[in-house]
Amino acid sequence: MVVVNTTNHGGPVARIVRALAAPGPSDRLRTALAVGTDADPASAEALVARCGVEPDFFVRDMLTWALCRLPAEVTVPLLIDELGSDITQARSQALHTLSKIGDTRAWPAVRTLLHDRHDDVARSAWRAAVAVVPPGAEPDLAADLATELGRGDRDRQLSLSRALVALGDDVLPALDVAAADADPYVRAHAQATQRLHLDPDSGFTVSVELARRVAATGPDA
Template identity: 60%
Template structure:
């Protein structure tokens, strides 16, 4: 079988009905590290319903040259489909190419919660330490957003920023919106004790803001 034949076979298998077949195809694509498959792998990331297959697709993309994958993934951030944007952000964070940070940071306020969460994780993974304080300030604008899982994702992103996050979190604890202040207070608790349970931190914040649903 020629290289072109193998690539064609993998492309077909990536679209198979059976998830295990798609998983094997993604593994084979990563093992081959055939850069001609990069556009197909990225396209598949945007539609693949199975978590484990998506994770393998990301691994396969990480095996290719960043000079090829990073520009293509940055273009994917303009997709109209949230999963495509979210998975592109996840893959960029795994590649670890800091030149992608400025574009990744533009997705921090994406209207889709899953995309925003992926952007928060990617941004803290890619930020230059010198820019960590600015990133913390940008992330803090999202305090009070979403359900418990969304709020936990933001808190964890702040924890990853460490000391750079403390000053801005301290300010938001006293925010006029009690929901925002409660989220910031819970985050402050995690910053002080990263092993603390987030639900306990939220409960403490709730008690500090009587009647507020956090």
């Protein structure tokens, strides 16, 4: 986790750290907005560190916005380091921010979290991977993501399907393989994702249920 140097307790970074830790979320939100508006690269460490512990969704979103306002050469290395944190939220929020920045330098580190045991981290990694995958590596990413098909609840499955569909036609070979898998849940999820690829506005739940029935009883049932 990023550790902020606040040796100079009266300096601007120390003041930002204190303001971002204010008791009221509205105060923290205003601070994040002000820091992002100022866009001083010196604030990057404080912003990244706060992302890992901030309890309020809207404040976290503003922290991400503030980080996106800073030069990528400053923020991306800090965010990549944060991916090794023991704190689940720190990893998840760093991935979320990297997905907004879209810098391919993060690809190797992001890929290591595609199968994180914490769903929030894994789902954030899927979205980030789609955003930072280098040109030409999309089929490999699709094959890697496809190994997660059939697992988890509807929200998890929908997140994975959306990530796969975002890869465009590069996902089709991996889905074809998964649609013939021995596991009926993998087949069902793969078929639902194929339908989503063909019609992004289709109802995912209906597609999954239909695919599961087909997987269980055969196409002519």
